[in-house]
Amino acid sequence: EAGVAQSPRYKIIEKRQSVAFWCNPISGHATLYWYQQILGQGPKLLIQFQNNGVVDDSQLPKDRFSAERLKGVDSTLKIQPAKLEDSAVYLCASSSRVGMGTDTQYFGPGTRLTVL
Amino acid sequence: GDSVTQMEGPVTLSEEAFLTINCTYTATGYPSLFWYVQYPGEGLQLLLKATKADDKGSNKGFEATYRKETTSFHLEKGSVQVSDSAVYFCALNQGGKLIFGQGTELSVKP
Numbered sequence A: 001e002a003g004v005a006q007s008p009r010y011k012i013i014e015k016r017q018s019v020a021f022w023c024n025p026i027s028g029h030a031t032l033y034w035y036q037q038i039l040g041q042g043p044k045l046l047i048q049f050q051n052n053g054v055v056d057d058s059q060l061p062k063d064r065f066s067a068e069r070l071k072g073v074d075s076t077l078k079i080q081p082a083k084l085e086d087s088a089v090y091l092c093a094s095s096s097r098v099g100m101g102t103d104t105q106y107f108g109p110g111t112r113l114t115v116l
Numbered sequence B: 001g002d003s004v005t006q007m008e009g010p011v012t013l014s015e016e017a018f019l020t021i022n023c024t025y026t027a028t029g030y031p032s033l034f035w036y037v038q039y040p041g042e043g044l045q046l047l048l049k050a051t052k053a054d055d056k057g058s059n060k061g062f063e064a065t066y067r068k069e070t071t072s073f074h075l076e077k078g079s080v081q082v083s084d085s086a087v088y089f090c091a092l093n094q095g096g097k098l099i100f101g102q103g104t105e106l107s108v109k110p
Helices: none
Strands: A005-007 A010-013 A020-026 A031-037 A044-050 A053-054 A067-068 A077-081 A088-095 A111-115 B003-006 B011-014 B019-022 B025-027 B032-038 B044-050 B058-059 B061-067 B075-077 B086-094 B096-099 B102-108
Touching: A005 A088, A005 B061, A010 A020, A020 A088, A020 A111, A031 A077, A044 A067, A044 A077, A044 B096, A077 A088, B003 B086, B003 B096, B019 B102, B025 B044, B025 B086, B032 B061, B044 B061
Parallel strands: A010 A111, B011 B102
Antiparallel strands: A005 A020, A020 A077, A031 A044, A031 A088, A044 A053, A067 A077, A088 A111, B003 B025, B019 B075, B032 B044, B032 B086, B044 B058, B058 B061, B061 B075, B086 B096, B086 B102
């Protein structure tokens, strides 16, 4: 079974530029998550999708971050405009069931963003 | 709000030493508890989990027991190997949302 795929793996941009990340979850997984992991910290949830609807985006800085999950499969996360403090690894994860605390989330390799 | 606290790293051990990484949590209700591991250059992988009080999760020689009375989920391994060098994250899951600790870096020397 293929894992969670993410691209690109690395991205370097200058502040005020825009950037987009792509995620393809494990086939059949209903729930998709985007996390931000700043160096030296644990991942922090940005947004959670159930199929193609948003379940939780309370931690997403909506003035600059946006995300969508078309057709309940792939997802993109966009930052526009980027700030220096957005430098982090952006992780995508998926799980098979909806809102189940016992369910395992499977993570992709992440995209490392550097904002100069 | 819910939170997870881990012991600070880095932790440096010799091969075959005993490992304990402390993890305590604060949560309403009864979350599930997880340990994830991040090897150098790789993504997060589930190491083990426990879904209710007194459950013991185990995998690859690692163990952790869900202790509701002390709100803890300490990770242990009897004999570490160089290949166990990684960053370990404790996390709780409340209704589908994972909340992570800050991570503990483990370095095992031959």
